[in-house]
Amino acid sequence: MLGVDSVLIPLALLLAFSLHAGSSGAGSALEMMHSYLQVLPLLLLAAGALSIFLGVSAIQLNAYETAAIGLTGAFSIALVMVSVLLATAVQLPMVISTHIVFGISFFIFSISSRAVLLQVVLAIYRRSSVRCRVLIYGAGTTGTQLVSALRTHEHIEPVAFVDDNKALHGLVVARLHVYSPVRIAEIAAEKQIDRVLLALPSLSLPKQAQISRRLKKLGLEVQTLPSFAQLIGEEALVDKLTDVEPALFLNRDEVENVTGNGGVESYQGKTVLISGAGGSIGSELCRQVMQCRPAKMVLFELSEVALYRVDLELRQLAEETDTEIVPILGSVTDGRQVRRILSDHDIQVVLHAAAYKHVPLVESNPLTGLANNVLGTQTLASEAAKAGVERFILISSDKAVRPANVMGASKRLAELVIQDLATRVPAGEGPVYTMVRFGNVLGSSGSVVPLFQEQLRRGGPITVTHRDVSRYFMTAQEAVHLVLRAGAMAKGGEVFVLDMGKPVPIERLARQIVESAGYTVRDVITPDGDIEIEFIGLRPGEKLTEELTVTGNLTGTSHRKILSADEAALSEIEIASVLSALRSALAAGDEQAAKEVAMRWVEGYSQAVRTAHDAQAQAAPAS
Structure with a gap:
């Protein structure tokens, strides 16, 4: 120079x-x-x-x-x-x-x-390097500033603008022509575009995601950038999709925490085994039982990843207590392993949360679901009696009531197994068997809340099976709190049902999740909304509403949120017949035979299946 x-x-x-x-x-x-x-x-x-x-x-x-x-x-x-x-x-x-x-x-x-x-x-x-030719989506302030910044870049060349604003079409902005988005495929081929840059920071994240998905379907690489004001800190880079606490979607008061309340003495100083310890309910059971200061906690889990996570978390919590943590990989269907665990660790309390619970997956894999949920429960519960366990609490589901799917039927069969064992144990001479039945857990794996939030991140649509579908909901914290209380008050053979308030319409829940993230639902009233709710029809085995009891007979207990259901049980001979027929079907790999066992012995299952099939045939997906 x-x-x-x-x-x-x-x-x-x-x-x-x-x-x-x-x-x-x-x-x-x-x-x-x-x-x-x-x-x-x-x-x-x-x-x-x-x-x-x-x-x-x-x-x-x-x-x-x-x-x-x-x-x-x-x-x-x-x-x-x-x-x-x-x-x-x-x-x-x-x-x-x-x-x-x-x-x-x-x-x-x-x-x-x-x-x-x-x-x-x-x-x-x-001339000496490969240039990346970019198309800029958005000819506003951010887009023009981006062009100015890229003009002197040695490897990136801005080629043209596209913008949704029709008033800009055909104009020249920052020395680049502005085109309509409908011509993107044509422009990309004609001008050999390598990448599309979304310069639309004022547009909501779901709409940006929708544009990005549309462009990727055209085979274009897409990148999004914030505004220059955000980059220099004038605007906070806040993710509007930060997950909201599940309790906000309950539409009722959450049950108080277990700490400092009754029931602690049933677990304090005891050796407690929690099956399915790495699951949504199992891991919360671990946390709340830890607060009761047991002498030892045995974490029994089939998934290595889930067991590793809960073990790591509990060991940090256990530093403040004298509780011994014992992680064990295994399945409740393995009788020899179950027997050895109960004997070696002198288990006093069993909290049985291990189960396959995802309705569509169990519906597609009925033999595996029935083997784990029914025979696994029977194995663990019967071995618990032989090992001198004091209490056995089964975590059940409201889907066990007149089930329309294999998962619900398997949970009802598991309940019948526990009811049978409870009648055969003399008072004071064996485990106190009980079961606790409740509905969907907000925020758990497979719950609609994380599913809806993930669909929201992708820009929608949020998929709901039917306009009239509704479910009972609890948070994992309150459900586990009540399970521990029910387990402590049990005398033997009770089917406890948790009071979950009124069922929540899933469409309303979807709207709440959209609005809690700061967006609007796109429908007939608000056609310019951010997120669409799409109705896709009931899935196989899905009911419009769930029930809490078969008979409808509920009596109160010493806790206002814990009720006792008067449910019919099978005799010892009938249970033996159920287990024998189920084992034969599993050994033969006969899915239909296994389902027929459930249809014969689970009240309302066959009728619910026919009703669900009729509902699916009549309910055309509406959007």
């Missing part, structure tokens, strides 16, 4: 002399230049010093903007002053206007030379 300026100074002088000679009729420009040569070396030395002092020569070409132009102006004024001093010192016949023209000429030459050099350098870069 010093060399360029050193060449431009004589050229600017020559132009000034030419203009002066032409206007005044004085000697030729060359004669005036010849007389000025005696001070030119001093002017060049002074120019070099001034350029270094002001930093003009140190400014990179791609950073030469408004501030740099101002410095060049100051440099030009300083050169004029030095020229005046030198000409006066040697008594050169130069008028002040010639010096001023020299300064203006140098200023113009300097700026122009840098602009030309920048384009030359960029042209060299473009």
